[in-house]
Amino acid sequence: MGRAFVYVILGGGVSAGYAALDFVRRGVSHGELCIISDESVAPYERPALSKGYLLPEGAARLPSFHTCVGANEERLTPKWYKEHGVELVLGTGVKSADVKRKTLLTTTGETISYKFLIIATGARALKLEEFGVNGSDAENVCYLRDISDANRLVDAIQSSPGGNAVVIGGGYIGMECAASLVINKINVTMVFPEAHCMARLLTPKIANYYEEYYKLRGVKFIKGTVLSSFDFDSNGKVTDVTLRDGTKLSVDMVVVGIGIRPNTGLFEGQLTLEKGGIKVNGMFQSSNSSVYAIGDVAAFPVKAFGEKRRLEHVDSARKSAKHAVSSIMEPDKTGEFDYIPFFYSRVFTLSWQFYGDNAGEVVYYGDLSASGDTFGAYWVNKGHVVGAFLEGGTKEEYEAIAKTTKLRPAIEDLAELERQGLGFAVAVSQKPVASPPPIEVSASASGLLLQKPLYAWHATAGVVLAASIAAFAYFYGKRRRRW
Numbered sequence: 001m002g003r004a005f006v007y008v009i010l011g012g013g014v015s016a017g018y019a020a021l022d023f024v025r026r027g028v029s030h031g032e033l034c035i036i037s038d039e040s041v042a043p044y045e046r047p048a049l050s051k052g053y054l055l056p057e058g059a060a061r062l063p064s065f066h067t068c069v070g071a072n073e074e075r076l077t078p079k080w081y082k083e084h085g086v087e088l089v090l091g092t093g094v095k096s097a098d099v100k101r102k103t104l105l106t107t108t109g110e111t112i113s114y115k116f117l118i119i120a121t122g123a124r125a126l127k128l129e130e131f132g133v134n135g136s137d138a139e140n141v142c143y144l145r146d147i148s149d150a151n152r153l154v155d156a157i158q159s160s161p162g163g164n165a166v167v168i169g170g171g172y173i174g175m176e177c178a179a180s181l182v183i184n185k186i187n188v189t190m191v192f193p194e195a196h197c198m199a200r201l202l203t204p205k206i207a208n209y210y211e212e213y214y215k216l217r218g219v220k221f222i223k224g225t226v227l228s229s230f231d232f233d234s235n236g237k238v239t240d241v242t243l244r245d246g247t248k249l250s251v252d253m254v255v256v257g258i259g260i261r262p263n264t265g266l267f268e269g270q271l272t273l274e275k276g277g278i279k280v281n282g283m284f285q286s287s288n289s290s291v292y293a294i295g296d297v298a299a300f301p302v303k304a305f306g307e308k309r310r311l312e313h314v315d316s317a318r319k320s321a322k323h324a325v326s327s328i329m330e331p332d333k334t335g336e337f338d339y340i341p342f343f344y345s346r347v348f349t350l351s352w353q354f355y356g357d358n359a360g361e362v363v364y365y366g367d368l369s370a371s372g373d374t375f376g377a378y379w380v381n382k383g384h385v386v387g388a389f390l391e392g393g394t395k396e397e398y399e400a401i402a403k404t405t406k407l408r409p410a411i412e413d414l415a416e417l418e419r420q421g422l423g424f425a426v427a428v429s430q431k432p433v434a435s436p437p438p439i440e441v442s443a444s445a446s447g448l449l450l451q452k453p454l455y456a457w458h459a460t461a462g463v464v465l466a467a468s469i470a471a472f473a474y475f476y477g478k479r480r481r482r483w
């Protein structure tokens with residue numbers, strides 16, 4: 001048994017949905033495109049699972065958050081796929097792939113062949129067992145990667161009114177789930193080995209702001225230790241959590257967010273891997289020219305950093321999908337992907353965005369006390385702004401830090417940057433400027449050493465700096481808006 005398609009997307013998550021929309025917009029014919037997913041529902045905006053999906057009232061449910069509503073685009077319901085002749089093969093895993101023969105073998109025993117394959121398999125949640133702790137199968141131990149995990153988490157929340165939860169892990173999932181549990185009136189203790197939450201992205205100072213904010217809402221933090229074991233009742237439910245430091249906590253439920261691993265298994269030994277993902281070029285093409293990889297599973301060149309990165313964020317999933325479709329359908333008109341990493345999170349009434357890279361010296365501005373509501377930071381590396389973070393900004397202000405990070409303005413005086421704060425980014429974003437300076441790429445990374453920043457750029461940056469003084473008052477005078 002078998003079917004053949006021109007384009008096959010393997011995986012039915014965020015990037016698959018955005019790729020499908022672009023294929024259709026670019027005019028694929030009925031019957032040319034197929035999506036195969038082991039999930040039972042059409043692609044949806046995964047970030048909703050740790051936010052709107054967990055609300056005690058008015059919770060988000062499908063079909064409201066099918067892709068591509070997260071980017072204010074069309075909402076692709078199963079009907080949309082049908083109307084556009086896109087074959088949606090749901091609830092079906094792919095168990096093996098043969099990139100030489102251009103075929104995929106599904107769990108139903110069907111062989112699906114393709115001319116072009118897009119790998120959009122994302123990642124899976126790491127399990128406790130991989131760290132030597134048993135108990136993932138207990139009904140009150142929850143992970144959060146897909147909609148079936150989210151349903152299980154909702155059940156656990158509803159079975160634990162006023163109860164106690166331990167959240168293992170202080171990253172994205174841990175922080176967002178902890179906030180949702182508090183909103184559901186569950187007492188939360190967070191446990192993680194690092195010195196502060198979101199250690200890969202946030203500085204201790206920024207992390208402290210969020211931890212204090214959480215503490216004011218009753219969340220307890222136990223840091224610098226890890227889970228050691230569970231105690232179970234006669235029904236197999238976890239009753240107590242023991243930590244390596246000897247602490248024992250009684251629980252009604254446990255949420256585990258200890259990281260993810262990209263789903264590359266089908267292609268190991270067939271495609272080149274890098275940074276734990278599938279290595280692709282700036283067109284998202286893998287080491288096999290008929291095979292592309294996008295989203296969490298792809299390690300792609302980030303021009304601004306002069307190296308390949310694998311990102312685990314929704315914006316890169318969406319944009320990599322669009323770029324890969326363009327590369328496949330209009331290769332001559334598609335350039336190399338030029339992307340500035342962008343992450344965001346929303347918890348309680350907080351909302352932050354981060355652009356670029358968190359490398360170099362950090363310059364803070366605004367009120368970082370737990371009662372403050374707008375603050376931010378710039379990362380300055382080798383004399384240029386390479387990253388920017390903002391909590392509580394307006395749409396225009398987030399756009400300003402995004403543009404500033406892309407332009408990489410030169411900074412000679414960190415104290416002056418601190419004094420100008422957000423006003424600096426606002427001013428930079430309002431000025432027409434020349435191209436950003438070329439990036440110095442280390443010889444080891446690429447074998448190349450690009451030229452130093454141009455004088456013209458420094459001159460422009462100087463003008464920007466002067467203009468930004470005028471924008472200074474803007475930051476302090478503005479009224480806060482949320483979006």
Ligand SMILES: Cc1cc2nc3c(=O)[nH]c(=O)nc-3n(C[C@H](O)[C@H](O)[C@H](O)COP(=O)(O)OP(=O)(O)OC[C@H]3O[C@@H](n4cnc5c(N)ncnc54)[C@H](O)[C@@H]3O)c2cc1C
Pocket residue numbers: 010011012013014015016036037038039045046047048049050092093094095120121122123144145146173263266294295296297311312313314315317342343344345346
């Ligand atoms: C709860 C949660 C909240 C998040 N919140 C944010 C946020 O606030 N901000 C942010 O920037 N990012 C967030 N993210 C990250 C973001 O959702 C991911 O970066 C994004 O989903 C990646 O898209 P993707 O298409 O690469 O992978 P996914 O969306 O994970 O899709 C992968 C798909 O492939 C399928 N699949 C895998 N292997 C097979 C196989 N062998 N056969 C068939 N199907 C297969 C999977 O079932 C899934 O449908 C969040 C993630 C989660 C889990």
